[in-house]
Amino acid sequence: MERPAWAPQGIDLSVPSVSRIYDFYLGGSHNFEVDREAARKAMEFMPGLPKVMQANRAFMRRAVRFAVGEGITQFLDIGSGIPTFGNVHEVAQAADPEARVAYVDHDPVAVAHSRAVLAGNDRAGITAADLRKPQEILNDPVVGELIDLDRPVALLIVAVLHFVEDADDPQAAVATLRDALAPGSVVILTHASYEGIPIPEEQAGGTVGVYKDIKNPLVMRSREEIARFFEGYAMVEPGLVPMPDWRPEIPAAQEDPYAYSGYAGVGRKQ
Numbered sequence: 001m002e003r004p005a006w007a008p009q010g011i012d013l014s015v016p017s018v019s020r021i022y023d024f025y026l027g028g029s030h031n032f033e034v035d036r037e038a039a040r041k042a043m044e045f046m047p048g049l050p051k052v053m054q055a056n057r058a059f060m061r062r063a064v065r066f067a068v069g070e071g072i073t074q075f076l077d078i079g080s081g082i083p084t085f086g087n088v089h090e091v092a093q094a095a096d097p098e099a100r101v102a103y104v105d106h107d108p109v110a111v112a113h114s115r116a117v118l119a120g121n122d123r124a125g126i127t128a129a130d131l132r133k134p135q136e137i138l139n140d141p142v143v144g145e146l147i148d149l150d151r152p153v154a155l156l157i158v159a160v161l162h163f164v165e166d167a168d169d170p171q172a173a174v175a176t177l178r179d180a181l182a183p184g185s186v187v188i189l190t191h192a193s194y195e196g197i198p199i200p201e202e203q204a205g206g207t208v209g210v211y212k213d214i215k216n217p218l219v220m221r222s223r224e225e226i227a228r229f230f231e232g233y234a235m236v237e238p239g240l241v242p243m244p245d246w247r248p249e250i251p252a253a254q255e256d257p258y259a260y261s262g263y264a265g266v267g268r269k270q
Contacts, residue, residue: 006030008112016214018163019081019107025053028084030113038214045206046199048258055243055259056159056190057084061091062247063188063266066236067154068095072186074153075101076143078131078177079160082110083117088156089124099123102146104137106130131160132168134176152184161229162192162219162262163211174229181269187233190264191226192218196242198257226263233267240265 003013016038020031024039027050031039043049064075073096077088080103092099103114103126114126127142137143147153155177164170178187194201204220211218227240238246242260 006113006116007032008108011108016216017107017109018211018214018216019105019110022053022159023082023084025050026057026084028082030082030109038210042207042210045203045210046197046258046261048198048256048261049207051256051258052192052261053159055255056262056264057086059190059243059246059264060088060156060158060188061086062249063264064088064091064154064156065095066247066266067186067188068092068099070152070184070186072152072154072184073099074147074151075099075156076104076137076147076153077101077156077158078104078137079157079163080105080110080114080126081107081159082113087117089118089121093123100146101125102127102143104129104131104140104143131157131170131173132164134173134180138177138180149180150182152182152186154186154188155181156188157229158188158190159192161189161226162221163216165217165219171228175232178232178269183269185269186236187230187267187269189226189229189267190243190262191229192220192262193222193226194220195223196260196262198260223263226265230265230267233269236266236268 016035020035021039024031089101101124111128118124125142127140129137161170197204208218243264244255244259246264
């Protein structure tokens with residue numbers, strides 16, 4: 001296979017990547033046949049997967065605009081993936097040109113591509129780090145340069161936690177990040193769940209199996225389990241809800257049933 005110019009050296013092009021699969025669902029061009037194959041396999045069980053990703057992104061954009069409206073101009077986006085149209089820095093900097101964004105991802109393709117996209121933008125940067133090692137994120141020089149932790153920050157953990165298994169203690173990682181934030185900060189979070197998926201759980205389990213096969217287990221959690229990630233935060237109205245129900249800009253009647261697969265919420269640190 002020919003290596004496209006945007007694919008960093010040393011990447012194994014025969015192994016699917018979660019961020020490139022996500023890019024494919026969103027209609028992006030930074031994915032390989034191996035990613036598309038895994039995506040199509042997952043879509044055999046859940047044909048509405050692209051709708052789920054679109055609902056995720058739409059919520060993220062609404063939440064970023066909400067944060068800017070609250071006077072927050074610093075964004076720490078963990079598990080940011082491959083930049084596609086309508087990324088955090090575009091949304092935030094359109095609302096406030098002074099906004100600063102630090103992206104964090106552990107996928108080398110996402111990091112390399114983000115670097116290319118962000119070249120020349122001195123208010124946004126990307127670093128390679130992993131949510132499972134929150135202290136490394138907090139101590140990272142790129143993060144330190146862009147984010148002042150003594151002032152309110154919007155922490156984004158969107159569509160990431162369902163790739164962290166309980167054995168890796170995602171709860172502790174999220175709590176470590178929360179404790180480092182100044183009062184008035186917000187967390188913007190989404191998570192996959194069997195609740196709300198418009199197909200039987202057994203069928204949706206087929207999709208979970210595909211991610212397991214590519215060594216990126218997808219951990220479905222209940223609303224109750226997801227709510228625990230907001231410990232130490234006061235929920236912003238309307239609370240932890242299906243993604244389209246968080247401060248919608250369009251009437252719900254127009255939403256695809258698949259958009260309700262998973263939960264979204266924003267919490268404010270007191």
